[in-house]
Amino acid sequence: MMKEIDDSSKEKQILKAAEEVFLAKGYNASKTVEIAEKAGVNHALLHYYFRTKENLFNKVFAEKMDLFIESFEKLFSLNMSLTELIRSFVETQFDFFSKHQELPYFIIHEVMASETRREIFTQQFFPKMQKSIAQIDLLLQEEIKKGRVKEVRVLDLLVSITSLNMFYFVIRPAEKFFPEDFSCYNIQQVIKERKQTHVDIILHWIEK
Amino acid sequence: MMKEIDDSSKEKQILKAAEEVFLAKGYNASKTVEIAEKAGVNHALLHYYFRTKENLFNKVFAEKMDLFIESFEKLFSLNMSLTELIRSFVETQFDFFSKHQELPYFIIHEVMASETRREIFTQQFFPKMQKSIAQIDLLLQEEIKKGRVKEVRVLDLLVSITSLNMFYFVIRPAEKFFPEDFSCYNIQQVIKERKQTHVDIILHWIEK
DNA sequence: GCCTTGTTTAACACGTTAGTTAAACAAGAT
DNA sequence: ATCTTGTTTAACTAACGTGTTAAACAAGGC
Numbered sequence: 501m502m503k504e505i506d507d508s509s510k511e512k513q514i515l516k517a518a519e520e521v522f523l524a525k526g527y528n529a530s531k532t533v534e535i536a537e538k539a540g541v542n543h544a545l546l547h548y549y550f551r552t553k554e555n556l557f558n559k560v561f562a563e564k565m566d567l568f569i570e571s572f573e574k575l576f577s578l579n580m581s582l583t584e585l586i587r588s589f590v591e592t593q594f595d596f597f598s599k600h601q602e603l604p605y606f607i608i609h610e611v612m613a614s615e616t617r618r619e620i621f622t623q624q625f626f627p628k629m630q631k632s633i634a635q636i637d638l639l640l641q642e643e644i645k646k647g648r649v650k651e652v653r654v655l656d657l658l659v660s661i662t663s664l665n666m667f668y669f670v671i672r673p674a675e676k677f678f679p680e681d682f683s684c685y686n687i688q689q690v691i692k693e694r695k696q697t698h699v700d701i702i703l704h705w706i707e708k
Numbered sequence: 709m710m711k712e713i714d715d716s717s718k719e720k721q722i723l724k725a726a727e728e729v730f731l732a733k734g735y736n737a738s739k740t741v742e743i744a745e746k747a748g749v750n751h752a753l754l755h756y757y758f759r760t761k762e763n764l765f766n767k768v769f770a771e772k773m774d775l776f777i778e779s780f781e782k783l784f785s786l787n788m789s790l791t792e793l794i795r796s797f798v799e800t801q802f803d804f805f806s807k808h809q810e811l812p813y814f815i816i817h818e819v820m821a822s823e824t825r826r827e828i829f830t831q832q833f834f835p836k837m838q839k840s841i842a843q844i845d846l847l848l849q850e851e852i853k854k855g856r857v858k859e860v861r862v863l864d865l866l867v868s869i870t871s872l873n874m875f876y877f878v879i880r881p882a883e884k885f886f887p888e889d890f891s892c893y894n895i896q897q898v899i900k901e902r903k904q905t906h907v908d909i910i911l912h913w914i915e916k
Numbered sequence: 917g918c919c920t921t922g923t924t925t926a927a928c929a930c931g932t933t934a935g936t937t938a939a940a941c942a943a944g945a946t
Numbered sequence: 947a948t949c950t951t952g953t954t955t956a957a958c959t960a961a962c963g964t965g966t967t968a969a970a971c972a973a974g975g976c
Contacts, residue, residue, distance in 0.1 A: 663875035705909045
């Protein structure tokens with residue numbers, strides 16, 4: 501039999517199944533046999549390809565982190581005003597989490613749970629983010645000097661934006677438990693309105 | 709030997725150790741033998757008193773949830789203006805998390821991880837919180853009618869406040885990994901400033 | 917002095933899960 | 947026809963962690 505590199509190869513099937521299971525349950529609650537089953541593949545084969553669970557997990561984790569980072573980098577090609585830039589940043593990040601709703605909790609959970617993953621996170625993610633932060637800061641300090649916006653630290657800004665965006669999707673599953681308040685409207689509509697709320701909160705805050 | 713109910717009793721020692729370990733590592737990563745060791749007590753005794761790990765955990769969990777709820781209820785005895793009430797709410801919640809910095813992640817983590825705990829959470833926590841929400845909403849709707857504040861939903865308000873407050877203490881441990889940005893100042897000072905930031909963000913948002 | 921209750925010791929039963937191994941098979945490549 | 951590589955089967959190990967159990971001990975209460 502030939503080594504097939506296409507998507508239907510067993511290796512890819514395992515990776516795909518691993519992604520699903522790890523994202524849904526996190527590292528510890530995920531079982532290699534379950535992943536193998538879901539991939540329609542023998543449990544021994546999983547170890548044949550990836551040797552360890554940790555190994556398989558790190559592939560998935562690194563890939564998701566890359567996705568996350570890319571979502572940051574899209575922004576900074578255009579030259580916008582500070583307000584436009586921040587609005588765009590809030591919305592882009594919000595949309596990203598909205599598209600990958602499992603990620604906020606997944607990232608927090610795994611980064612908290614393991615030293616190894618913290619290292620992957622800080623080494624792979626933070627350096628790339630530094631550039632984006634610097635670019636926002638440049639524009640921010642300019643506007644502050646001109647007296648157009650309030651004196652806020654760029655890190656405070658990013659933490660605030662990310663708090664609102666990530667936390668919102670962490671607690672989204674709770675919607676199921678409070679049906680009266682959350683889910684009476686169309687979910688997509690609620691999410692869209694919440695995005696605008698985040699933009700409002702951030703822009704009004706830095707507004708002078 | 710007599711049953712001693714004071715704090716130095718073995719039962720209390722186990723509970724105390726359990727609290728420490730569970731808060732630091734969460735349910736799954738905590739091992740009963742470790743808890744027994746930390747309590748300076750034999751592993752069999754832990755089961756003698758609490759029978760199961762789940763049992764022991766739920767005692768700790770319920771106690772922490774109660775603490776959390778109490779921190780909400782302090783507020784609503786005084787009659788304040790809406791602005792004062794919201795400032796006070798933000799600050800009280802922030803101070804609570806500041807005092808119990810492990811709680812934000814602990815609560816999120818355990819509520820996400822187990823159906824049982826979600827039930828404890830929704831049954832024990834949410835009903836009590838409803839009252840507080842209703843009281844804030846009363847004042848809020850009043851002020852909105854008078855045109856003094858922006859039209860925001862009370863749930864949006866609470867979610868925003870709690871996002872900022874909880875998420876901030878979830879990511880606090882990250883401070884260790886980015887020493888240049890976070891920890892150049894006195895930590896207590898940084899936290900105090902951040903509290904003011906949260907108040908600013910929320911009040912400027914609803915301000916007309 | 918004996919009973920009771922709290923406590924230790926140490927061994928064990930049991931389930932779960934990661935990872936291994938050896939033997940057989942399937943099919944394309946040579 | 948044989949070699950190679952991917953794959954299955956099925957059994958096994960080794961480790962770990964929860965919970966149990968029985969026997970002994972310690973000390974206050976009767």
